[in-house]
Amino acid sequence: MGYPKDLLSSRSIIKQGLYALIAPEGLVNNSVPGFENCYVSILGSPRLGASFVDYIITMYEGGKNTRGFGGEEDVETFLYVVDGKVKVSTDEEEYELTQGGYIYCPPGTKMYMENLEKGDSKIFLYKQTYKPLEGVSAPWLVTGNANDIPEEEYDGMKEMRIQDLLPTDFAFDMNFHILTFDPGACHPFIETHVQEHGAYLLSGEGVYNLDNEWIPVKKDDYIFMGPYVQQACYAVGREKLSYVYSKDCNRDADLKK
Structure with missing residues (x-):
């Protein structure tokens, strides 16, 4: 980005535990194990007061996560493609998701992801501790596209x-x-x-x-x-x-x- 061209300012507002507006201009890259050639910004998290973790991730050409995301027995995950084309795989299946595409992985299911574009793809990623309900079956993998x-x-x-x-x-x-x-x-x-x-x-x-x-x-x-x-x-x-x-x-x- 180089030298600033004006006084430093931000539209972001943080009210710990209550609400937050996080503008994209202030996002920084986080080095998260497993993500390669990606710009990973952590948004909502327990440190902010949320019970979940949200990420916005720009996957550059060749960007991927081969280590896997989620997979713990009590953690559910969700991925939404904001822009681009991404391959999401589990240990059993793989899916090609374009803009508007999404996938939910239930607890115990790890997802792997890879950018299929020659340019950038952008994804919104989520994880949360799952709360089981006695007498009710476990959730299942769901995938689709919002455009449909x-x-x-x-x-x-x-x-x-x-x-x-x-x-x-x-x-x-x-x-x-x-x-x-x-x-x-x-x-x-x-x-x-x-x-x-x-x-x-x-x-x-x-x-x-x-x-x-x-x-x-x-x-x-x-x-x-x-x-x-x-x-x-x-x-x-x-x-x-x-x-x-x-x-x-x-x-x-x-x-x-």
Whole structure:
């Protein structure tokens, strides 16, 4: 990047345990074992207050992870292709995922990844400790592409739409969704709930209510929303605002903190 051309500044906002807006301009590379020829930025993590870990990774030409990601008996993982083409393999199968493609690997399943583009590919990566539910079967591997999933109206509003990327089954303790807003659209109300989110903006611009503060957001921003933090969004500008995000679900609240 070289010498700065102006006063140093940042749009990022960190409210430990509550919420965070992390702008792409401030991301740094993390040396994570297994990732080769990749620019790995760790976003949400327990150090921020999240119960999961999110990454945004640029895989350069020849970029890969042959060591494997996940695979522990209590860790589930998810990968979403923001741009490019990536081969994702397990010990049993391999999948070629293009933009909008995704894969969920259940606990005990390790994923390996390789960039198939001559240029860069970008992926959004996630891991979390799985919470089993007595009497319910274990989750299973799921793969697909968001471009093949119909958008459904959100709370009866055609200007705001949602896509579920994983099955709505009690075997899964979380889901990934994509929310899309037409310009000028917004949530029906300011939400306050026990669930937390890690969200990556795929397109557009907006203003996001986080803990009753209205904050400008745009493509390539990352947002962490902690439990009970007020949250809602208005889309602004001339193109649709869209983001992919995780949500814990299908489990009762714990008595312990």
